[in-house]
Amino acid sequence: MTQPASDAAARYTASLRLSVAPMMDWTDRHCRYFHRLLAPGARLYTEMVHANAVIQGDRERLLGFDRSEQPLALQLGGSDPALLAQAARIAQDWGYDEVNLNCGCPSDRVQAGRFGACLMREPALVAECVAAMAGAVEIPITVKCRLGVDEDNSYENFLNFVDQSANAGSAMFIVHARNAWLKGLSPKENREVPPLRYEWAHQLKADRPQLQVVLNGGLATVEAAQAQLPALDGVMLGRAAYHDPYLLHRLEAAQTGAPLLPREALLRAMRPYIDEQLGRGLALKHITRHLLGLYHGQPGGRAFRQVLSEGAHRAGADWTLIEQALAVTRAQAERVAA
Structure with missing residues (x-):
């Protein structure tokens, strides 16, 4: 039975406090079904799918999901506003609760396609993409980003990036609180080497309280994740939740008071x-x-x-x-x- 729209909306809003990051080759539909059992109230994300693949590819393979996975967001890659808008419409038709634009992946393949973290250097283009998607659908359009690229350590540049996307229609930002190094570091090293600066996410929430700010990066214990919640709207776990999935269950229990299951x-x-x-x-x-x-x-x-x-x-x-x-x-x- 399909949930009433009001119930689905309430679940979506509540799920902001805990989410599982989109992870290539990992967060497929079978992984998400398992994570849903572990954390019934969390927000789940697909692997990143390029807008072209959504439009031209095998949609059942790329987009299919079990309804129990909801609240569920599709993460899109790409930088063509028209194609992203078309892919967002398809995502909405398939029943996704959110479309998230990837502005954080640092891999060479992604850079070659002019999407992912390199888009942080083009805030106007990202805003154009967000506006096109937001104008095409009724579900939320959100952005997952880094703090900056390479040696750009300017909070003002980061805030400008967020402001342009927010003005274009994104009300929620998932902040992986590290810079992305596009040369010299592998994607794995990009998750570990650049220093974490949680204070930028906190400052963003203080400067733009109307925005929803979710923190991602380096959160590997219940205590570390819970410590962020008084100041932010939510936390997103990535590899820690994948390698130690019971951590996800423990964190949801800590947030909701639900009993821990064996x-x-x-x-x-x-x-x-x-x-x-x-x-x-x-x-x-x-x-x-x-x-x-x-x-x-x-x-x-x-x-x-x-x-x-x-x-x-x-x-x-x-x-x-x-x-x-x-x-x-x-x-x-x-x-x-x-």
Whole structure:
């Protein structure tokens, strides 16, 4: 049954406090279904999809999702206002709750296509893109950005970038609180080497209180994430939530007061979805790769990963393999506790 519009709007607004970052090759629909079980109230994001792919590609493969994943945003890449507007209309027709423009990815491929972090050097073009999308749809248009590019350490330039996009129609900014280095650092190094400056996100919220500001970057514990919320509208977790997915569950519990569920109970809640996907011909490995970190840091966690990694690629692998992984994990945990 489709949710009433008022209920969906309320869920979307509440989901701002906790979200999971768009991550290439990771946040596909199977990952998002798992994350939704872990954090029922969080906002989820797709992998970045280029506007051209949305328009010309296999939309079921690129855009398809389970309705339980909502609130769900599509992250778009691109810099052509007309194409982005067309892609945003398609996203709205598919039922997405938000379209987010990527202005933060530093990879060489993205730079060559004139989108991602290099767009921070072209605030007027970004504003034109935002205006085109906002004029084409009724769902929110948002921007995910860095603080600047390379050696640009001017807060005034960052604020100008935000102001132009805000005036064009973006009311929410996800700030990855580092600069992007377009030469000399790999995408991985760009997530770790440039220093974090959370104070810029805080200053942005103080200077532009009417905007929604979500902080991204380096948030790897419940305590670190929660410490940001009094001053900001929300926090976004990326790789920390992927490698240690139970962290996502713990953070939502801390924010909402909901009881913590055992890891095994959360995993068992995946069974109907897994059985359905296997029935459609999907190989188990495409789902279990997102589950490997569930027992991160726990007794038996390594064995859990090993059983799934070694067995999920085999023909005919099914839920039985997950039961085997759980049994090994329980046995090791019992030995440690004895």
